[in-house]
Amino acid sequence: MPRPRNKSNELAQLLRNYESRNVTYVSGESPVFWESASDTTVTDADGNTYLDLTAAFGVANCGHANPNITAALQRQAARLSHAMGDVHPAAVKVQLLEKLAAIAPGDLTKSFLGSSGSDAIEAAMKTAMLATGKPAFAAFRGSYHGLSIGTLEVAGIKKFREPFLAWLPERTLLLDYPRGNAAQALEYARRAFSRRYDLAAVIVEPIQGRGGCVVPPPGYLAQLREICRERGMLMIADEIYTGFGRTGTMFACEQESVVPDILCLGKAMGNGFPISAAVASPGVMDAWPASEGEALHTSTHLGNPMGCAAALASIAELESRELPRRAATLGNRLATKLNALHASGKVAGVRGRGLMWGIELQDAAQARAAVEKALTKGVLILQAGEQGNVLSITPPLTISEADLDRGIDVVESCIA
Template sequence: MKSMTEHYIGPEEIKAKRASYFYPCTQHFYQKPPQIVKGSMQHLYDDQGQEYIDFFAGVSVVACGHCNPSITDATLNQIQRLQHTTTIYLTQPIVDLAERLAELLPGTLQRTFFVNSGTEANEGALLLARMHTGRKGFIALEQGLHGRSNLTMSVTGLSMWRTDPFLEEEVYFIPRPYRTGVTPEEAAQDSLKALDKVLEEKGDTIAALIIEPIQGNGGIIVPPDGYLQEVKARLERYGVLMIADEIQTGFGRTGRMFAIEHFDVVPDIISMAKALGNGVPIGAFSTTDHIAASLNRPSASTFGGNPVSSVTGMAVLDYIGEERLVERSEELGHILMQGLEQLMKRHGAVISEVRGKGLMIGVELLASNPDLGAILTDQVLEEMKEQGFLIGKNGIYRNVLAFQPPLVIQDEDIQKMLKALDIVLERVEASKAAGVGRNPR
């Protein structure tokens, strides 16, 4: 794989340079991390030529596969023709992409503002809600993740990502519709009661509620049927907008183009990023004509919707449609879910729950002892990496295995991974029985 002229410095030197030149907040997976040097569809390769099947996709980014030639060819062609102008000048790709999105978005959402990342998309959505309602406050769910700017961090419920010591105060968190030890319906009712209380006390000061239709970093949490409909009805009574954060879940990840479609709800504003660019930075937030009219003071994004990212986005949408990736996500998601549920029956001593939709599935380890579960999760990731499979992790305690592969993954890849995971879990169960201690990441 590696040509004679290529020189890779290797994982140890990369770690040394990171230690010298990065901020200490930047971390990495694995005790023995590989140096990734190449990608091709569902595969990644390290500096030693080792092939890995990617089951994390850069946290749902490369949905169409690494270096997919159908997309990269369009990207490279545009780079050679016109790379940048900003929205001050008229270019065609940005309006073509906006038109394509309007055809795919739920309900009457059709106005789009392009930015460069999920954080920016959520920041813009929150700003739009304030301008439209004339209100300042927000409601968010506990354990949600919405970004790393001050405002998006303020509506983030995961404590590990709330690093700014001076966050917005007018943010009201309600429990998510999930809690161990109670039924989904009971958890949903508790969440709705908390929402009612906030609305009754602060409803006339709230601009919007922001919610991930399926929580990603919070542990891949799927709300029970009817919950989001109840939330939307309550918000409408108080003139509070609903923002659907589809940064992780958008563009086929869950077996629908947008995850909100599973729940028969149309949000007022929707944010998106990640998979739309398949690795090229792009983000956007979309809304209706009526709400968009409120964002009428001068605003721009220097790089948002530039010709390269816009052409790439259109190539992504073309590929998703032509290759039926939304349908594939649903079909292969069923296969992966069934396989993981079979492993839970075999390894119930360590697997507590399997949950998700499409190709966005979480496997929680040792929910009754999440600190130990986090140790075992790290062990599984390390050993699966040695077997040639890259898996993610998330959850409040970082004890949830995250399966979010490129949507071009094959049934054969899933079966190979399940077979390897079965063997690894046997070893993990043995180490659990013998007693383990936390390993450094």
């Protein structure tokens, strides 16, 4: 029986009147309007329920409406919901900064807080420019670092940049994201860097998320780290998607013992409350002059106390329930299932780590059809990849084994 969608249809109609038409894709079964969510279950405006295999863009790592995080937000809202981030900050901001310094790898102990992932990337870009005195960046094709005008300069997906090229300096050295042989990919990067003396940093996702869950070959990130050191370039790790346990450790870089110069965080940091950070070593971060009364880089909501409380509660939840380890264990289970799917010849490829996986299909049309069909069967997945031909699977790290198995069985049944 088809799922009721009267309310979703009505809301979609209204949306057409009041939202920029570029934002929400309205067609066929999409969108469904979320009314509530609990752990891995989402309920829409018509009362239909869905198993969420997206964690809502990789945000709800601790599960939707996680009771401990909700309680922390309620306590904070009753006490203080806004302060003066860079003038008279909330006390809880200090607690969060201290915690970030404790969990970030190596000597990454000093942060800029922000609200969105793009905020964190822009703070990292400015920091790298000040620390090196250089104006340009290297980035990877297929990479996604946000859509603000600053981050578009390093966007690896062409269509996002093209309408705005007139505004962009276009100084970015775009490299192919490594697939296959690490040594060859490193040689290619070395050669490309050798022709450029203006690079402040290379910005890299340890696993490309939006780009279709592309995993670099083992050893690549560690060697890239070394090349950056040799060339006096910084390494900015964009862990906005991979961070906070998603790939089986708190941060994906740790799996290659890589300590970047700047670590960018967002998404799951507040488990649904918008907050982000760029975390650097004192040597790099202190390229900024001490404030003489007016910050050169800040924003109204920097260090928002609600965001800080949500982030502290999320990190506590990840740690006390050992959710990164759980992602690693469930990831092995998922790998077995997805590798079997690949072996069946039904899909072009599967790849991932922890609870971040991509299923590569023939083309975008096949992927779109699978996403829509899964929706009608009560499972939420996303389309990803530069060509749109990848199904991305990034459930909350709290998902049960039974739900994970059931969800993947549904996804499999939706692939034509």
